[in-house]
Amino acid sequence: MKTDVLVIGGSAAAISAATTGKTFYPEKDFLVLRKEEKVMVPCGIPYIFGTLENSDQNVSPDGGLLKAGIQLIIDEAVSLDLKKKICKTAGNQEIEFDKLILATGSTPKIPGWLKGAELENAFTIPKDKIHLDQTLKKLETLQKIVVLGGGFIGVEMADELNKRDKDVTIVEILPHALNLAFDADLSIRAEEVLMQRGVKLRTNEGVKEVLGKDKVTGVLLNSGEILDADAVILSTGYQPNVALAEKAGIKINEFGSIKVNEYMRTENFDVFAVGDCAEKFSFITRTLKGIMLASTACAEGRIAGMNLYKLSVVRSFGGTIAIFCTSFGDTSFAAAGVTENLAKERGFDIVTGTFEGIDKHPGTLPDTHKQLVKLIVARDSGIILGGEIIGGPSSGELINLIGLAIENRMTVEAILTSQIGTHPLLTAPPTAYPLMKAAEIAAKKHIFG
């Protein structure tokens, strides 16, 4: 079998790379090779444990690929010969290609020192439908659940399991849940919402061991305390899937990710890598990062797709701004760029502006939420380095607006001169739009020192 462009992988980065590539090079054949019969919407996975009825409701449709004229093969890539440009599969197919895009994703990472992670009812959350269905089934009869790790997946899993009336406790070694994404002033608010909803939190608290003989019975904390548990969710991070690339001689960096340049090209001219398996560096701090997000993955996918046959400097990647958002209860949390904490740690001279208002106006309208915006701004230039939001459902698109400002190195002055559409039912009031007020507060500090 032969194709111009072979994309290995089936999730966000693969789909973006294939469809964007086909748009920009319509004369080329594109083939997506993935091992999963059905692909999970990655960020939808926690929701099959609460809001959704089952994993079938979280299947990413293949219609977009097929309508674009992209071939789809369900099979597993087992080896690559980069000289001959051939991919061999578990189903004994040989696929010849001209260009290759690796979008092989990531799998859950369990800390090597953690004893008991292999016990029955200790679950990881991979992006695998069959595995998730088994976990869902087993969890039905389990009541007391300890979630190890209070990052996004941990927090979302905890809140969703809580919706099914489970007894859920999050254990997080950092001072706060969501501590890498938000400064303490915001993550404390996230913790309050979780606790009001019935999720228990143990922060500043390390885990020594998952306890049990065959099945999980509890968790031993560093403090010596034991938490009883019928099940454990291991939301302790993910590692890039690079075995296939590594075996083929493609360079892997010190984070275990496939090394790429700003066009998402590996050190092999005809091979690109995108998404969780590919190297990430920070747009702001310029250092390598282990972050894995659909926002980054999709941008990388589009950039690889556009640069497959012709490079263009206007289509390159400047580093991840780690943009994301989540929601529990009726409160949403969103962040982009660096936190105040990280900026200071890395030596940036910054000012911040924080303003809390409302997300509709007048506030007497039904379903009005509070909306808090915090901006992290370079003191000398006024360039926006980061943003954090607590608000209602519009927080998702609002953080995308802030993200666009960050990626375009816009200043608080540029925000202050911007025209922002407002409407009673849809946004904050024009005279107290929290992003503007936060920009104003930061501008004052940036100008007057």
Place this chain on the structure above:
Amino acid sequence: MKTDVLVIGGSAAAISAATTGKTFYPEKDFLVLRKEEKVMVPCGIPYIFGTLENSDQNVSPDGGLLKAGIQLIIDEAVSLDLKKKICKTAGNQEIEFDKLILATGSTPKIPGWLKGAELENAFTIPKDKIHLDQTLKKLETLQKIVVLGGGFIGVEMADELNKRDKDVTIVEILPHALNLAFDADLSIRAEEVLMQRGVKLRTNEGVKEVLGKDKVTGVLLNSGEILDADAVILSTGYQPNVALAEKAGIKINEFGSIKVNEYMRTENFDVFAVGDCAEKFSFITRTLKGIMLASTACAEGRIAGMNLYKLSVVRSFGGTIAIFCTSFGDTSFAAAGVTENLAKERGFDIVTGTFEGIDKHPGTLPDTHKQLVKLIVARDSGIILGGEIIGGPSSGELINLIGLAIENRMTVEAILTSQIGTHPLLTAPPTAYPLMKAAEIAAKKHIFG
């Protein structure tokens, strides 16, 4: 009485100018002089006719001004002596100032040729609480209502009155409701939503006369047909309030607005004008416009505030992008920049990209809306000239993102390389984010012609 900066007016532009000015020049005294005891949230006015209980729920709070240390005086400015820099009021006060910001707003405009507009139960919608309360009271007993003009105010008034079970018909002379903001493909959808909700629409239909002896009894259309009516809402536009400025010798342009430059300064060095009373030109077409929007007014207010004592080119106004959004039923409509129609009419060589997807993901989640994004793009450069959205409640912030792209002359390539945060409960899916797909479609046409 003496102040450094006198702001005349009480609505969005005045508040923005005063608070931003005080932030940038904290050592100066600011005084806001307005004639209304209580100020209406301007874009909230239609909602007091349906969703809200009364106009008290739509009062713009004065806390922001007062907390910022800005003095507030309720009185009416009646004359200005620009040589002596003195403002005289109806209450016989004399206010000396160093800098003056005119934010005198606009009042409803009734076409001169329209007979019967003076009849009882023919209502305009001014931004005046007392007048609105009277209108509300009278409308209680009136059932059959004809709304003259299907722009934003007309459409919002119609939908709100319909919520109180009135029999409402909109008469619009253009081919579609909201025809200046949206291309026909989108405004037809807006009309469908309105009609499903029970609002009747007569488009392509001019009005000759409001009929009645003392009170309104009907409306005579150009076609000769008569629509029975107990009341008429005259949503036929607004005119700038410039009498005070004109009398003081400040230059007025051919649209009847106060002439200003990009720092919102009038031809008099110490006098600025912002909001509905100030001259507007289009960011894209570069021609004068009569548009009046809180988004433009607030940006102008901030720019005047920042430039009062020190000009800065990074704090100047590039023209209105006419950004706004509205919502009826559970569908929102939003637009920024130029429509396809206007762009072609003005001679732009453009391509467009339109994509319809969903605003949550997977689409099985409760309250998922369709989301349509249309981009209008310069064919040669790929620069985004306009955007239109139909979607759910996130449309308001999404159009602000598109607006930021337009004001920063971003290209579709810049959008395609952007990182967009997505979340099941808050946004479209990362692989089929309608803005991205629309950019991709437009990029293909811009590159391949």
